[in-house]
Amino acid sequence: MDDERRGLLDRGAVLAVGVGAGALLALLGVPSAPLFGGLVAGLGRALLGRTRLTLPRSAGIGAQAVIGVSIGALMQTGTLRTIAEHWLPVLAVTVATLLVSLVAGQLMRLQRGISPVTGAFSMIAGGASGITAMARDLGADEQVVAVLQYLRVLLIVVAMPIVATTVYGASSGSGTAPADDGPGWPAGLLVTVVCAVVGVLLGRVSRVPVGALLGPLAVAAALDLTGLSRGAGVPAVVEAAGFLAIGLQVGLGFTRDSLRLVGRALPLALALIVGAVAACAGLGVVLSRAAGVTLLDGYLATTPGGLYAVLATATGSGADATFVLSVQVLRLFVMLFSAPLLARLLRPRSG
Numbered sequence: 001m002d003d004e005r006r007g008l009l010d011r012g013a014v015l016a017v018g019v020g021a022g023a024l025l026a027l028l029g030v031p032s033a034p035l036f037g038g039l040v041a042g043l044g045r046a047l048l049g050r051t052r053l054t055l056p057r058s059a060g061i062g063a064q065a066v067i068g069v070s071i072g073a074l075m076q077t078g079t080l081r082t083i084a085e086h087w088l089p090v091l092a093v094t095v096a097t098l099l100v101s102l103v104a105g106q107l108m109r110l111q112r113g114i115s116p117v118t119g120a121f122s123m124i125a126g127g128a129s130g131i132t133a134m135a136r137d138l139g140a141d142e143q144v145v146a147v148l149q150y151l152r153v154l155l156i157v158v159a160m161p162i163v164a165t166t167v168y169g170a171s172s173g174s175g176t177a178p179a180d181d182g183p184g185w186p187a188g189l190l191v192t193v194v195c196a197v198v199g200v201l202l203g204r205v206s207r208v209p210v211g212a213l214l215g216p217l218a219v220a221a222a223l224d225l226t227g228l229s230r231g232a233g234v235p236a237v238v239e240a241a242g243f244l245a246i247g248l249q250v251g252l253g254f255t256r257d258s259l260r261l262v263g264r265a266l267p268l269a270l271a272l273i274v275g276a277v278a279a280c281a282g283l284g285v286v287l288s289r290a291a292g293v294t295l296l297d298g299y300l301a302t303t304p305g306g307l308y309a310v311l312a313t314a315t316g317s318g319a320d321a322t323f324v325l326s327v328q329v330l331r332l333f334v335m336l337f338s339a340p341l342l343a344r345l346l347r348p349r350s351g
Contacts, residue, residue, distance in 0.1 A: 017041040034243035042251020055249045064212040065196035066242030072220025073233040082326035089290035104272040116346040122148035125304030134210040138343035146250045156306040168296040191232040195220040209340035301327035
């Protein structure tokens with residue numbers, strides 16, 4: 001009984017630290033603050049604790065489902081209409097971005113200890129939360145993936161407003177932002193539960209890789225596109241809990257060896273991230289000319305990560321936020337649904 005009580009106190013303490021760290025990071029404007037808070041708390045417990053602590057499997061599945069619903073809710077009929085108007089250049093740029101990610105991911109193999117799957121997932125442009133959530137299930141080192149994915153997001157969030165202003169001449173203005181007319185958190189909670197339960201069950205029955213994330217994602221997207229969800233999304237508190245759980249799962253899995261590996265990989269990763277961001281900016285110029293949009297719209301639409309920061313910059317600079325969001329969402333879906341196939345193709349080489 002004492003061991004059980006100590007275990008509960010241990011988990012409670014780690015959870016409290018994660019919530020506190022997430023709240024502090026949110027005040028500092030860090031993206032995905034609950035995930036970072038959980039990562040910090042889990043990492044501290046993993047390195048300082050005498051025994052190993054793991055997150056219950058049900059919590060990990062629930063967190064994946066919540067993130068899947070959150071991503072799926074981004075798909076709207078307006079998104080599809082915008083993509084349909086410029087489908088060829090948008091699709092071409094999306095595929096090119098995937099290829100840039102794959103090249104950068106395979107160059108990560110120059111760092112000893114990085115497998116092909118881990119390198120690919122570390123450098124996939126977009127969907128940092130989803131890729132991190134599915135990394136372990138698809139055979140990647142989730143610690144390396146999480147750190148490098150969010151290193152890219154942080155760099156983009158910091159640099160994007162500066163680049164948009166100095167290079168593309170962005171200025172404060174009224175962007176065309178998608179309307180937010182959701183029915184409120186009770187409906188959002190109901191939709192989240194339905195999508196999560198139905199999606200997880202469908203994922204198990206169909207045996208889709210990472211069904212706990214991709215199943216709810218597909219169900220949420222279907223409900224949005226058919227109008228059955230009435231625009232309801234995941235309540236902020238529930239979404240934060242999902243991010244926190246993923247952060248704890250990753251953080252608790254750290255060891256001193258994995259921390260040293262991440263440290264050794266940072267210089268190469270930083271160079272590859274900068275190169276990938278520059279390549280995506282070049283694709284933004286191509287998209288601008290092919291789709292007849294401004295250079296700023298093309299840049300924001302192809303920025304590899306930081307979706308909500310991208311949308312905030314678009315709406316605050318007079319850019320076409322609907323076009324930007326549509327391209328970003330399409331890439332996000334392509335990256336997440338192609339991840340299991342990429343893992344299957346790359347895994348034999350990593351063995």
